[in-house]
Amino acid sequence: MSERSIGVTLLGCGVVGGGVVNILTQQRDLLRQRTGLTFDIRHIVVRDAGKHRGDLPVPLTTDAAAAIDDPGTQIVVELIGGTTTAGTHIERALKLGKPVVTANKSLLSARGGELFALARKHDTCIAFEASCGGGVPIVESLMKGLLANRIDALVGIVNGTCNVILTRMTRNGWTYDEALKEAQRLGFAEADPTLDVSGRDAAQKLALLASLAFNVGVAESDIHVEGIDTIQPTDIQFARDLGYVIKLLAIAERHVQGVGSKDPHHPGQAKPGEFLNLRVHPTLVHKDDVLAEVGGSFNAISVYGHALGHALFYGRGAGQMPTASAVVSDLLGVALGTTPLAFKQLRIFPDTTPRASVLPFHDLQSRYYLRLMVKDQPGVMGQVSQILGNHGISLSAILQRETDDGQNVPIVITTHRATEGPMRRALDQINALPTITPPTVCLRIIDQPKEFAGG
Amino acid sequence: MSERSIGVTLLGCGVVGGGVVNILTQQRDLLRQRTGLTFDIRHIVVRDAGKHRGDLPVPLTTDAAAAIDDPGTQIVVELIGGTTTAGTHIERALKLGKPVVTANKSLLSARGGELFALARKHDTCIAFEASCGGGVPIVESLMKGLLANRIDALVGIVNGTCNVILTRMTRNGWTYDEALKEAQRLGFAEADPTLDVSGRDAAQKLALLASLAFNVGVAESDIHVEGIDTIQPTDIQFARDLGYVIKLLAIAERHVQGVGSKDPHHPGQAKPGEFLNLRVHPTLVHKDDVLAEVGGSFNAISVYGHALGHALFYGRGAGQMPTASAVVSDLLGVALGTTPLAFKQLRIFPDTTPRASVLPFHDLQSRYYLRLMVKDQPGVMGQVSQILGNHGISLSAILQRETDDGQNVPIVITTHRATEGPMRRALDQINALPTITPPTVCLRIIDQPKEFAGG
Numbered sequence: 001m002s003e004r005s006i007g008v009t010l011l012g013c014g015v016v017g018g019g020v021v022n023i024l025t026q027q028r029d030l031l032r033q034r035t036g037l038t039f040d041i042r043h044i045v046v047r048d049a050g051k052h053r054g055d056l057p058v059p060l061t062t063d064a065a066a067a068i069d070d071p072g073t074q075i076v077v078e079l080i081g082g083t084t085t086a087g088t089h090i091e092r093a094l095k096l097g098k099p100v101v102t103a104n105k106s107l108l109s110a111r112g113g114e115l116f117a118l119a120r121k122h123d124t125c126i127a128f129e130a131s132c133g134g135g136v137p138i139v140e141s142l143m144k145g146l147l148a149n150r151i152d153a154l155v156g157i158v159n160g161t162c163n164v165i166l167t168r169m170t171r172n173g174w175t176y177d178e179a180l181k182e183a184q185r186l187g188f189a190e191a192d193p194t195l196d197v198s199g200r201d202a203a204q205k206l207a208l209l210a211s212l213a214f215n216v217g218v219a220e221s222d223i224h225v226e227g228i229d230t231i232q233p234t235d236i237q238f239a240r241d242l243g244y245v246i247k248l249l250a251i252a253e254r255h256v257q258g259v260g261s262k263d264p265h266h267p268g269q270a271k272p273g274e275f276l277n278l279r280v281h282p283t284l285v286h287k288d289d290v291l292a293e294v295g296g297s298f299n300a301i302s303v304y305g306h307a308l309g310h311a312l313f314y315g316r317g318a319g320q321m322p323t324a325s326a327v328v329s330d331l332l333g334v335a336l337g338t339t340p341l342a343f344k345q346l347r348i349f350p351d352t353t354p355r356a357s358v359l360p361f362h363d364l365q366s367r368y369y370l371r372l373m374v375k376d377q378p379g380v381m382g383q384v385s386q387i388l389g390n391h392g393i394s395l396s397a398i399l400q401r402e403t404d405d406g407q408n409v410p411i412v413i414t415t416h417r418a419t420e421g422p423m424r425r426a427l428d429q430i431n432a433l434p435t436i437t438p439p440t441v442c443l444r445i446i447d448q449p450k451e452f453a454g455g
Numbered sequence: 456m457s458e459r460s461i462g463v464t465l466l467g468c469g470v471v472g473g474g475v476v477n478i479l480t481q482q483r484d485l486l487r488q489r490t491g492l493t494f495d496i497r498h499i500v501v502r503d504a505g506k507h508r509g510d511l512p513v514p515l516t517t518d519a520a521a522a523i524d525d526p527g528t529q530i531v532v533e534l535i536g537g538t539t540t541a542g543t544h545i546e547r548a549l550k551l552g553k554p555v556v557t558a559n560k561s562l563l564s565a566r567g568g569e570l571f572a573l574a575r576k577h578d579t580c581i582a583f584e585a586s587c588g589g590g591v592p593i594v595e596s597l598m599k600g601l602l603a604n605r606i607d608a609l610v611g612i613v614n615g616t617c618n619v620i621l622t623r624m625t626r627n628g629w630t631y632d633e634a635l636k637e638a639q640r641l642g643f644a645e646a647d648p649t650l651d652v653s654g655r656d657a658a659q660k661l662a663l664l665a666s667l668a669f670n671v672g673v674a675e676s677d678i679h680v681e682g683i684d685t686i687q688p689t690d691i692q693f694a695r696d697l698g699y700v701i702k703l704l705a706i707a708e709r710h711v712q713g714v715g716s717k718d719p720h721h722p723g724q725a726k727p728g729e730f731l732n733l734r735v736h737p738t739l740v741h742k743d744d745v746l747a748e749v750g751g752s753f754n755a756i757s758v759y760g761h762a763l764g765h766a767l768f769y770g771r772g773a774g775q776m777p778t779a780s781a782v783v784s785d786l787l788g789v790a791l792g793t794t795p796l797a798f799k800q801l802r803i804f805p806d807t808t809p810r811a812s813v814l815p816f817h818d819l820q821s822r823y824y825l826r827l828m829v830k831d832q833p834g835v836m837g838q839v840s841q842i843l844g845n846h847g848i849s850l851s852a853i854l855q856r857e858t859d860d861g862q863n864v865p866i867v868i869t870t871h872r873a874t875e876g877p878m879r880r881a882l883d884q885i886n887a888l889p890t891i892t893p894p895t896v897c898l899r900i901i902d903q904p905k906e907f908a909g910g
Contacts, residue, residue: 023603023762030605034670034803129600135763137600144793145584145592148478148783150485215489290748290769307478307780308590311770314745315763325762328603336800338599338793345791348489 003036006335007072009043011064011089012079013053016103016130017044019324020077024331025057031328037335043067045089068093075334077327078102083110090115090126097122099340101330103130103323109204109220112211117351125343127330132205133158133299135322136315137329141303142212143342149305151213153253153452156301157294158205160318161196162228162248164188166282167295170236170245176229188297188318198227199280202250206280210252213303214276215348216356218252224361226281235371235441238412241399242369244284244445245292253277253452255359275359284369284445290314291448302448310449362421367396367445370415372430373408373437380435381411387429388415391422408437414445458491461790462527464498466519466544467534468508471558471585472499474779475532479786480512486783492790498522523548530789532782533557538565545570545581552577554795556785558585558778564659564675567666572806580798582785587660588613588754590777591770592784596758597667598797604760606668608708608907611756612749613660615773616651617683617703619643621737622750625691625700631684643752643773653682654735657705661735665707668758669731670803671811673707679816681736690826690896693867696854697824699739699900700747708732708907710814730814739824739900745769746903757903765904817876822851822900825870827885828863828892835890836866842884843870846877863892869900 008024010017024031024039032038041057045067049060061067068076068089076093078100080086086107090100094115102108108115108128119126129139133156157163161183168179180197183189195201203223210218228248239246255277285291290312294300299317304310316322333339347353374380385395399412415423423442431438463479465472479486479494487493496512500522504515516522523531523544531548533555535541541562545555549570557563563570563583574581584594588611612618616638623634635652638644650656658678665673683703694701710730740746745767749755754772759765771777788794802808829835840850854867870878878897886893901907 019762027603027605027761031603034602034801036800036802135600135760136766137596140595140600141592144788145590145595145781145784147489147787148482148486148780150482288748290745293743293745293748305590305780306482307474307776307783309771309774309777311591311768313766313768315766319764321762322764325603325760326600328762329600332602333599336797338796341793341796342791345491346489347491 003032005038005040007040007042007074008077008331009045009067009070009073010041010077010079011045011086012081013044013046013056013060014079015320016323016327017079018054019320020079020327021056022321023324023328031332035332035336037332039331042070042072064089065092068098069096073098075331076100077331078104079327081106083107087111091118094118094122094124097124099124099127099334101127101327101334103128103327105131105201105204105208109207112208113217113350116349119343120351125334125340127334127339128208129330130323130326132209133301133313134160134315134317134319135325136299136301136313136317137326138209138301138313139212141313142209143346143348146303146305146308149307151254151303151305153251153304154209154213154301155291155446155448155452156209156250157247157291157299158250158301158317159196159202159248160297160299161189161193162202163294163299164297165197166228166231166246166248169231169233173233175233176231197229199225199248202248202280206250206252206278209301210276210278210356211350211353212348213252214254214356215353216276217350217353218276218278218356222278222356222358224279224281228282231282232441234410235443238371238399239284239369242397242412242414243287245287246282246443247285247291247294248280249283249285249291249446250280251277274357276356277359277364279361279364282443284443285448289448304449304452362419362424364420365417366420367417367447368415368423369443369445370413371441372411372413374411375407375435375437376409377435380433383433383435384430387426391426393418393423393426458487460493460495462495462497462529463532463786464500464522464525464528465496465532465534466500466541467536468499468501468511468515469534470775471778471782472534473509474775475534475782476511477776478779478783486787490787490791492787494786497525497527519544520547523553524551528553530786531555532786533559534782536561538562542566546573549573549577549579552579554579554582554789556582556782556789558583558782560586560656560659560663564662567663568672568805571804574798575806580789580795582789582794583663584785585778585781587664588756588768589615589770589772589774590780591754591756591768591772592781593664593756593768594667596768597664598801598803601758601760601763604762606709606758606760608706608759609664609668609756610746610901610903610907611664611705612702612746612754613705613756613772614651614657614703615752615754616644616648617657618749618754619752620652621683621686621701621703624686624688628688630688631686652684654680654703657703657735661705661707661733664756665731665733665811666805666808667803668707669709669811670808671731672805672808673731673733673811677811677813678733678735683737686737687896689865690898693826693854693865694739694824697852697867697869698742700742701737701898702740702746702749703735704738704740704746704901705735706732729812731811732814732819734816734819737898739898740903744903759904759907817879819875820872821875822872822902823870823878824898824900825868826896827866827868829866830862830890830892831864832890835888838888838890839868839885842881846881848873848878848881
């Protein structure tokens with residue numbers, strides 16, 4: 001068994017970069033013993049080389065081009081983030097035939113197809129385990145362990161920040177603002193948390209995961225996205241009374257409309273009559289659902305395969321060392337040659353697959369949670385249930401609490417499975433009732449695993 | 456991207472074999488589209504070719520040697536099970552340089568080192584994802600996604616049969632015998648369930664998983680094993696009252712005694728002063744632990760990595776299609792070349808690593824659950840707690856229920872962390888008390904994740 005040294009250039013040395021340096025230096029013996037490889041960090045490229053970053057094995061540099069071009073650099077690790085500089089550097093590396101390891105979901109969800117094609121053209125590869133689910137090896141599983149399965153659904157908690165905030169709101173009874181401030185104080189949320197709390201970060205990860213799972217190109221704009229910043233403590237409490245927990249879920253589900261004819265050239269993909277239902281939104285999950293137990297900064301991704309059935313991958317979705325664990329795993333895969341070999345042969349990346357056929361969001365079928373603020377007058381519930389009934393929506397439960405406020409009484413309704421379009425039209429009519437104080441809160445409910453099993 | 460056809464011989468065509476045939480034929484287009492590969496089943500070898508086995512793509516044969524030797528056979532899939540015939544056939548294939556895919560944990564836990572070495576000698580490989588955790592891709596994760604981590608512990612529900620039985624006992628209040636009969640009726644337990652309910656099957660899987668995780672050779676005989684056949688409904692009920700659920704767990708944990716000097720040649724392995732604690736036994740897990748939610752035939756494996764922290768892999772641990780999913784995943788990995796490449800380079804298989812240093816079981820540290828049958832006399836608890844105290848064991852809770860039976864009152868005690876040896880000696884003394892009706896039930900409690908995090 002041979003011993004080899006691999007020259008690595010790190011682009012960016014923030015939190016995760018520091019973790020990568022830590023593993024490559026502290027676990028040098030472990031990695032060499034397991035793989036015969038040692039990683040020689042040749043360059044660490046940062047924007048401001050004067051900023052002190054602790055104990056690093058090489059001097060910092062600002063010259064990314066020189067670092068990438070150095071013949072001693074065999075693999076480039078991009079941890080800058082964002083879509084501009086990072087994209088330029090990755091292109092440079094790929095054009096030199098140098099493999100790239102990246103955690104950059106924004107860039108890959110926006111330009112993955114193009115960059116994967118560039119890698120392929122120059123006979124190299126992109127590895128991106130760290131871009132989704134932090135340290136959870138979900139990308140690798142979609143590239144191997146799940147490969148024998150037609151995937152029916154993928155349902156995940158993929159944003160640690162939102163999960164930290166919702167967990168605090170649920171366990172401590174806090175408001176969104178209180179929970180956000182605490183998450184910021186603890187380093188789980190950025191000063192500007194928009195990308196996370198809007199659901200966009202989850203959507204970018206979903207775009208990547210759904211591409212691999214369903215073998216189609218998915219863009220962030222294909223995904224219906226709702227964030228968590230409007231979630232109120234009262235809804236978390238009502239959900240609990242009904243036996244549910246509110247989580248921000250990213251969901252991709254194969255949806256069959258009628259019987260489509262099979263396309264023999266792309267059997268893993270959406271066929272005529274088959275669409276992908278793609279969405280990120282706060283969701284009521286039953287308290288017995290394993291996803292309900294996923295707290296704090298943990299991520300969990302449920303996958304439903306036609307052969308495997310329900311599987312779940314759980315672990316730290318963010319943070320220095322978990323993400324660094326995924327980056328170093330990719331470094332090992334690239335250096336051992338297994339990742340390039342898989343990248344070259346697998347036809348599951350968005351540069352080799354057609355665009356997804358996306359189910360229009362108004363065709364979504366779901367159960368719903370509604371909270372109406374009702375001026376306490378007799379007959380209101382009759383009007384509301386008549387409107388819902390007119391749109392083909394039937395109720396499954398009603399919950400009304402006693403209240404001090406004589407003006408507005410919250411009434412919570414859960415529905416059986418209904419369609420999004422009619423639900424929206426019904427809500428417009430309900431909100432227009434003189435006895436209702438709008439807006440009516442509308443959240444979706446999923447019933448894992450039975451909703452997705454064998455879908 | 457090239458298209459290739461791969462000739463496969465199946466040894467054995469029982470439940471799992473039928474599932475493999477199903478995926479290779481029904482999902483032929485899907486597999487080809489994703490990988491460029493089609494699998495051509497050349498031979499299906501069975502003991503009795505007259506036995507009807509449904510719709511198969513080739514006639515059955517009993518001539519294993521001819522099937523393996525056929526130059527058209529490029530990969531051999533062994534699904535016979537057991538250690539005799541299966542071993543002979545695998546050796547034959549390996550000596551011809553043909554890679555083997557197997558689900559055979561008995562054989563690999565008994566003779567893995569030898570067979571891996573044989574594969575290496577003939578420049579081929581053994582793939583064995585299906586041997587542990589059914590369809591859950593845990594072997595692959597230990598070979599890639601977790602590779603950057605020093606593993607601190609691995610804690611799993613890895614036997615579906617036991618989990619089905621314990622789940623029924625817990626949810627329905629059934630006795631062991633009632634639950635076993637139901638499991639047998641539903642096909643979750645064999646007519647002779649000994650291998651499963653004794654904990655041996657779980658120990659064989661643990662031997663394999665611990666070998667990969669800790670980079671040492673582990674034999675089944677290294678593992679302390681207790682089965683589930685003595686578990687009584689009353690203990691399941693007491694456990695519930697205390698907030699716990701009883702699960703059969705397979706546990707491998709790095710145990711550091713004092714400060715050992717580092718061995719630079721085997722840094723992933725137990726160092727001087729480091730031992731592996733290896734055990735399979737019924738265990739009380741807290742109801743908030745994700746493992747408590749793992750019901751029926753599902754498996755789940757918790758892994759604690761120094762960088763990743765706590766991760767969990769969950770899915771169907773047995774059954775036709777989940778296991779076939781893992782077998783076909785291995786077929787793909789072997790045919791794509793990624794599995795042979797990893798097998799060749801990684802030094803984590805038991806033919807390339809030293810034997811484990813196993814912590815003597817009497818040195819195990821654990822919390823305990825004790826159920827004593829006490830003749831209801833004053834002063835008994837004083838005697839019991841004095842005996843425990845004399846052995847350095849302190850109580851954390853006591854639970855006594857009213858009972859109709861004036862003769863024998865069950866008293867349940869949970870302890871703080873104690874050592875197995877002193878606990879055994881204390882139990883001998885307790886059982887010898889004239890006021891106690893032996894045997895006292897003794898189970899272990901784990902507190903995931905805090906017990907293992909950063910161990």
